[in-house]
Amino acid sequence: MAASPATSSSAAMLSSSFSRLPDAPLRAPRAATVSFLFSPRPAALAAGARASRISPVVAAAAAAGGHQRLMGSLTNTEGLRFGVVVARFNEVVTNLLLQGALETFERYNVKKENITVVSVPGSFEIPVAAQKLGKSGKFDAILCIGAVIRGDTTHYDAVANSAASGVLSAGLSAGIPCIFGVLTCDDMDQALNRAGGKAGNKGAEAALTAIEMASLFQHHLA
Ligand SMILES: Nc1c(NC[C@H](O)[C@H](O)[C@H](O)CO)[nH]c(=O)[nH]c1=O
Numbered sequence: 661m662a663a664s665p666a667t668s669s670s671a672a673m674l675s676s677s678f679s680r681l682p683d684a685p686l687r688a689p690r691a692a693t694v695s696f697l698f699s700p701r702p703a704a705l706a707a708g709a710r711a712s713r714i715s716p717v718v719a720a721a722a723a724a725g726g727h728q729r730l731m732g733s734l735t736n737t738e739g740l741r742f743g744v745v746v747a748r749f750n751e752v753v754t755n756l757l758l759q760g761a762l763e764t765f766e767r768y769n770v771k772k773e774n775i776t777v778v779s780v781p782g783s784f785e786i787p788v789a790a791q792k793l794g795k796s797g798k799f800d801a802i803l804c805i806g807a808v809i810r811g812d813t814t815h816y817d818a819v820a821n822s823a824a825s826g827v828l829s830a831g832l833s834a835g836i837p838c839i840f841g842v843l844t845c846d847d848m849d850q851a852l853n854r855a856g857g858k859a860g861n862k863g864a865e866a867a868l869t870a871i872e873m874a875s876l877f878q879h880h881l882a
């Protein structure tokens with residue numbers, strides 16, 4: 661098992677730069693569960709649930725007449741595969757967002773060999789690449805990274821809106837989560853603040869969203 665991230669010096673740096681992220685797991689749990697259900701867990705139910713895809717906690721809650729509440733796990737990332745589509749336009753920003761995303765995947769124990777990074781010219785090109793990856797069947801979620809920064813004309817609106825609606829429809833048509841990690845900023849300062857500056861690293865936050873959604877789909881919505 662990997663060393664506890666909390667004890668390494670790189671983890672200390674990560675904690676400070678990603679202070680808005682939940683703490684990384686110290687060890688991987690054995691199964692994805694819904695942690696906020698506190699119903700009793702009869703042994704028979706738990707055994708039955710082990711044989712199915714349903715977590716024992718969810719099964720117990722359902723049998724007790726409670727509702728099911730399904731949620732992805734941030735700790736059980738075993739086997740999850742991610743495609744990352746990153747735009748080179750405003751590369752000084754998107755490189756930092758990508759770095760934040762990759763550090764987050766590592767921190768949450770996603771294996772490097774389960775991550776494929778695809779580079780595209782600009783944010784406008786992200787959706788078609790995301791859709792292609794999504795439909796390949798090789799990934800559990802696609803993380804889309806870009807930085808659209810306002811210029812003098814209305815070009816900004818066209819690119820920003822296309823990227824947002826395109827990533828949405830890529831996810832809907834591929835049937836897997838396509839996560840929107842594209843900054844839409846008025847100026848470079850705003851962008852850098854969100855790429856590891858004082859507003860955090862939105863690439864790191866988007867990677868966390870990708871993990872949760874991939875887990876939700878793998879464990880509960882498959
Ligand atoms: N202005 C920005 C762009 N523009 C480029 C487009 O994304 C696209 O590559 C071009 O129109 C060719 O299809 N891209 C960004 O990612 N960010 C911008 O601020």
Ligand SMILES: CC(=O)[C@@H](O)COP(=O)(O)O
Nearest residue numbers: 809810811812813815816
């Ligand atoms: C959106 C942009 O950053 C740029 O490519 C277009 O800038 P402008 O609106 O000044 O032509």
